[in-house]
Amino acid sequence: MLPKKINNSFFPCTTKELAKKLLGKVIVRELNGEFLIGRIVEAEAYLDKNDFASHSAVGLTKRNEVMFGEAGLIYIYFTYGMHYCFNIVSGEKGKGSAVLIRAVEPLEGIEVMFENRKIKNFGDLTNGPSKFCQAFKIEKSMNGIDLKKSEKIFIADSNDYKFEIGVSRRIGIVKSSEKMLRFFIKGNKFLSRR
DNA sequence: TTATGGATCTTCT
DNA sequence: GAAGATCCATAAA
DSSP states (O other): OOOOBOOGGGSSSOHHHHHHHHTTOEEEEEETTEEEEEEEEEEEEEOSTTOTTSGGGGOOOTTTGGGGSOTTBEEEEEETTTEEEEEEEESSTTSOEEEEEEEEEEEEOHHHHHHHHTOOOGGGSSSSHHHHHHHTTOOGGGTTOBTTTOSSEEEEOOTTOOOOEEEEOOSSOOTTTTSOOEEEETTOTTOSOO
């Protein structure tokens, strides 16, 4: 059975709040009639232009313009020559803040994920921002899609899933790396790091 | 188990 | 022309 799409009132809140609220929720992606479902276990908050690690810190450009849109949009960016990362725009319109989905726990469509990833190890399926994108076949063409309206990809509630939230500094960046803006589900196997 | 190097491309300077 | 919110195979310890 398909999880129920989350209410649109979920998105308007601060970036930090959204990052925490996203933990434990599931992300649903329809691909060729099959559903890929994963539980969000790790997310990072990227704030407005005062957060130097955020893409929006350099101001509005063609690349990051989606970040300055309304909450609930998908911002896909490309990095290191070969990797996509999936963000959900948050906060007020024009701020340029977003939540980066760093890791999910695979729930359904696992065979498709293996095909997309071309690896053997279950534990490596989605435990990193770019691994998750590969597994879910998230591509640049999805940049700017509205999670609130799309039926192809959306966030859904997950019933009675109990967990503890952990907080740490963000990963893989140099600027402002001391900020405690990474949120994760304690003890989950699919975290990119412990 | 940790360390290292290669892959590979968009955006802005 | 350089930097970048990375991943993975392979090598060393």
